[in-house]
Amino acid sequence: TQSTGEEEQEEEQSDFDCPEPTGWFASPTSCADYYGCSGDVAWKYTCAEGTLWDVDNCQWSDLVNCDKDGGEDEEEEQEEEQEEEQSDFDCPEPTGWFASPTSCADYYGCSGNVAWKYTCAEGTLWDVDNCQLE
Numbered sequence: 573t574q575s576t577g578e579e580e581q582e583e584e585q586s587d588f589d590c591p592e593p594t595g596w597f598a599s600p601t602s603c604a605d606y607y608g609c610s611g612d613v614a615w616k617y618t619c620a621e622g623t624l625w626d627v628d629n630c631q632w633s634d635l636v637n638c639d640k641d642g643g644e645d646e647e648e649e650q651e652e653e654q655e656e657e658q659s660d661f662d663c664p665e666p667t668g669w670f671a672s673p674t675s676c677a678d679y680y681g682c683s684g685n686v687a688w689k690y691t692c693a694e695g696t697l698w699d700v701d702n703c704q705l706e
Contacts, residue, residue: 670682
């Protein structure tokens with residue numbers, strides 16, 4: 573399953589060549605981007621701020637080893653944006669992903685008891701540990 577994939581990103585149909593007809597695949601040029609393929613049609617997604625694509629889902633950037641062009645710059649930009657979006661949400665655990673108490677489309681990522689607010693892509697809602705189609 574995807575843990576953080578479709579946050580704050582509208583789907584964008586792409587000319588990416590799907591290696592398989594269906595699945596999730598890393599971008600060849602960006603550590604933060606990935607592609608969802610269905611019936612050989614690719615849709616581009618971007619991981620939420622502070623996260624990068626790692627094999628089959630978005631993970632905290634400090635847990636991902638990525639050496640693609642622009643990856644470090646994107647990671648730094650995401651960390652700067654993440655700092656600006658810290659929230660007053662009270663994390664129920666020091667680290668993890670948690671549903672918003674006020675919106676089914678919003679959720680919080682906590683690291684070290686510091687929370688950042690995220691919003692699922694249009695047409696998706698937060699469901700236990702990732703954004704799912706409504």
